[in-house]
Amino acid sequence: xxxxxxxxxxxxxxxxxxxxxxxxxxxxxxxxxxxxxxxxxxxxxxxxxxxxxxxxxxxxxxxxxxxxxxxxxxxxxxxxxxxxxxxxxxxxxxxxxxxxxxxxxxxxxxxxxxxxxxxxxxxxxxxxxxxxxxxxxxxxxxxxxxxxxxxxxxxxxxxxxxxxxxxxxxxxxxxxxxxxxxxxxxxxxxxxxxxxxxxxxxxxxxxxxxxxxxxxxxxxxxxxxxxxxxxxxxxxxxxxxxxxxxxxxxxxxxxxxxxxxxxxxxxxxxxxxxxxxxxxxxxxxxxxxxxxxxxxxxxxxxxxxxxxxxxxxxxxxxxxxxxxxxxxxxxxxxxxxxxxxxxxxxxxxxxxxxxxxxxxxxxxxxxxxxxxxxxxxxxxxxxxxxxxxxxxxxxxxxxxxxxxxxxxxxxxxxxxxxxxxxxxxxxxxxxxxxxxxxxxxxx
RNA sequence: GUGCCCAUAGCUCAGCUGGUUAGAGCGUCGGAUUGUGAUUCCGAAGGUCGCGGGUUCGAGCCCCGUUGGGCACCCCA
Numbered sequence: 001x002x003x004x005x006x007x008x009x010x011x012x013x014x015x016x017x018x019x020x021x022x023x024x025x026x027x028x029x030x031x032x033x034x035x036x037x038x039x040x041x042x043x044x045x046x047x048x049x050x051x052x053x054x055x056x057x058x059x060x061x062x063x064x065x066x067x068x069x070x071x072x073x074x075x076x077x078x079x080x081x082x083x084x085x086x087x088x089x090x091x092x093x094x095x096x097x098x099x100x101x102x103x104x105x106x107x108x109x110x111x112x113x114x115x116x117x118x119x120x121x122x123x124x125x126x127x128x129x130x131x132x133x134x135x136x137x138x139x140x141x142x143x144x145x146x147x148x149x150x151x152x153x154x155x156x157x158x159x160x161x162x163x164x165x166x167x168x169x170x171x172x173x174x175x176x177x178x179x180x181x182x183x184x185x186x187x188x189x190x191x192x193x194x195x196x197x198x199x200x201x202x203x204x205x206x207x208x209x210x211x212x213x214x215x216x217x218x219x220x221x222x223x224x225x226x227x228x229x230x231x232x233x234x235x236x237x238x239x240x241x242x243x244x245x246x247x248x249x250x251x252x253x254x255x256x257x258x259x260x261x262x263x264x265x266x267x268x269x270x271x272x273x274x275x276x277x278x279x280x281x282x283x284x285x286x287x288x289x290x291x292x293x294x295x296x297x298x299x300x301x302x303x304x305x306x307x308x309x310x311x312x313x314x315x316x317x318x319x320x321x322x323x324x325x326x327x328x329x330x331x332x333x334x335x336x337x338x339x340x341x342x343x344x345x346x347x348x349x350x351x352x353x354x355x356x357x358x359x360x361x362x363x364x365x366x367x368x369x370x371x372x373x374x375x376x377x378x379x380x381x382x383x384x385x386x387x388x389x390x391x392x393x394x395x396x397x398x399x400x401x402x403x404x405x406x407x408x409x410x411x412x413x414x415x416x417x418x419x420x421x422x423x424x425x426x427x428x429x430x431x432x433x434x435x436x437x438x439x440x441x442x443x
Numbered sequence: 444g445u446g447c448c449c450a451u452a453g454c455u456c457a458g459c460u461g462g463u464u465a466g467a468g469c470g471u472c473g474g475a476u477u478g479u480g481a482u483u484c485c486g487a488a489g490g491u492c493g494c495g496g497g498u499u500c501g502a503g504c505c506c507c508g509u510u511g512g513g514c515a516c517c518c519c520a
Contacts, residue, residue, distance in 0.1 A: 007493085007494080007510090009493095009510080009511070010511090011511095012510080012511065012512085066444095066518080066519095083519095083520090111520090113518090113519080113520095115444095115517085115518065115519075116444080116517090116518095117512080117513090118513075118514075118515095119513075119514085120520080121518095121519075121520080122520095125520065126520090127520060128520095299519070299520070300519080300520065301520070302520075303519090303520070325520065326520075327519090327520025328520080329520070330519095330520050331520085353479085355478075355479095385476090385477070385478095385479095386477095386478060386479045386480085387476080387479065387480065388480090389479090389480085390479060390480035390481090391480055391481080392480090393480070394480050394481050395480095395481090401479085401480085403478075403479065405478060407478090415478090415479085417479075417480090419480065419481085422480090424479085
C-alpha cells in the first residue's frame with residue numbers, strides 16, 4: 001500500500017502562474033514601474049495583513065468588503081487587505097511626518113477579496129496603484145491621467161479610452177434638482193447606464209429613492225450626453241448653473257480635458273462620460289475608468305480619482321490626493337483573450353548544447369562569457385542527442401543555439417545557429433558575444 | 444451571498460434511450476537518424492470518467508452532496 005496522495009489543487013479564485021503567464025506578467029509590472037518612476041512616484045510596500053478595524057474603517061461591513069478575516073495566534077482580529085488605498089491611508093497617517101508633502105508613491109502588490117470569481121475576476125489579484133497626496137492642484141489630476149495613458153500605451157494593449165467624470169458635477173446637478181440626499185443610490189444606478197440602459201436606470205432610481213421619474217430622467221439627461229468634451233461641457237453648463245460645487249467641478253473638468261488635449265493625448269483616448277460614478281465612496285472630485293476598445297465587457301482595467309480626505313479615519317491631518325490603479329490580472333486576462341501574449345516559456349536567449357560530455361567546463365565557461373556581456377544563456381545539462389537538445393530549445397522558444405564539438409573546441413570557434421531561420425555561422429570565441437548580440441537584434 | 448450552466452488522457456473534445464476490456468486529434472516519451480530542432484514514418488506510455496454517497500442486475504451517462512470552472516445579479520481591478 002502506497003501512501004494516498006493529496007489531491008493537488010488551488011483554492012477557488014487563486015491561481016498558479018506558469019512561466020508563459022508569469023513572464024508577460026513581470027513585463028507589465030516592469031512597464032508600470034518604469035512609467036511610475038518616470039513621473040516621480042516612489043515605491044513603497046505595506047503588510048498583507050492589517051488590523052481589521054483599519055480596513056473596515058467606519059463605513060462598510062465585513063461582507064461588504066468581502067474580507068478574508070481571522071484571529072491571529074495572539075488573538076488579534078486581523079484581515080487581508082482588499083485594496084491598496086486603505087492601507088496607504090493608514091501608511092500616510094503614520095508616516096507623512098517624515099515623508100513630507102506632496103508625496104507620490106506607487107505600490108504594486110497582491111490584494112484579496114472573497115468574492116465570487118468570474119472572467120477577469122479573482123480572489124487574489126495584483127493591483128498597481130499610484131497616488132499623489134498632499135496637494136489640491138489640478139496638475140496632479142492631469143498627471144494621473146497622463147500616467148494611465150502612458151502606461152497603457154507602453155503595454156501595447158490596443159486601443160483604449162479613459163473615461164472621466166467629476167463627482168461634484170453630478171452632485172451639483174443633484175443639488176439643483178433637490179436630490180442631493182439620494183445621491184448614493186442615484187449614482188449607483190447611474191453607474192449601470194451602459195449595461196442596463198436608460199429606462200432600467202430610471203426605474204431603479206425611482207424604485208430605490210422614490211423620486212419622481214421626471215427628475216430621474218433629468219439626471220439621465222446629463223449623463224447620457226455624448227460627443228466631444230467641449231460640447232458636453234457646454235451642454236452641461238446650464239444643468240448645474242445654480243450649484244457652486246457643480247460649477248467648480250465644471251471648471252476642473254474643462255481644465256483637465258483641455259490640458260490633456262494640449263499635451264497631445266489623442267482625442268479618442270480620453271472622453272468625458274458623465275455616467276461614470278464609481279462605487280467607492282471616498283472619491284470626491286475627478287473620477288475615471290478605462291476600457292479596452294476591443295473588450296469593453298472585461299470591465300475597467302484602470303480606474304481612480306481624487307479624494308479630499310484620504311486618511312481622515314486615522315489622523316487629524318487632512319490629506320487630499322489623487323491616484324489610480326491598474327488591474328494587472330484583469331489586464332492579463334484581457335491580453336490572454338486577445339491572443340496578445342507572447343508564447344515565451346523562458347527568458348533564455350541562447351542555449352549552449354552539451355555536445356561532448358566531458359567538455360562541460362568549456363560550455364559553462366562560454367555561457368558565463370555571454371552572461372558578462374548581458375546575454376541570457378543556459379547550458380543543456382545532459383549530453384543527449386543533439387536533436388533532443390535542440391528540441392528543448394524549440395519548446396522553450398529559445399532563439400539561438402551554440403553548437404560545438406571536439407573540432408570546434410580545438411580551433412576555439414563556435415557554431416552559432418539561429419533557430420528561427422536555420423542559419424548557422426562559425427564564430428571565433430573572442431567575437432562570439434558581439435555576434436550573438438547582433439543576431440538577437442535582428443530577431 | 445442568490446440563481447443558472449459545466450467537469451471524460453497533459454491539452455481540445457467524442458462517447459447513441461444506463462449494457463461487456465472508455466475513444467480520437469494534438470502533446471509527451473522511445474526509435475527511424477551515435478555532428479544539428481519545429482516536416483515525415485514506426486512504436487509506447489498515459490484515465491478508479493473531479494471527489495463522496497445513492498438508485499440499478501449493471502452508472503461516464505440518472506439522483507443528492509461536495510470541490511473546481513463559467514454566466515447573470517451584487518460588487519469591483
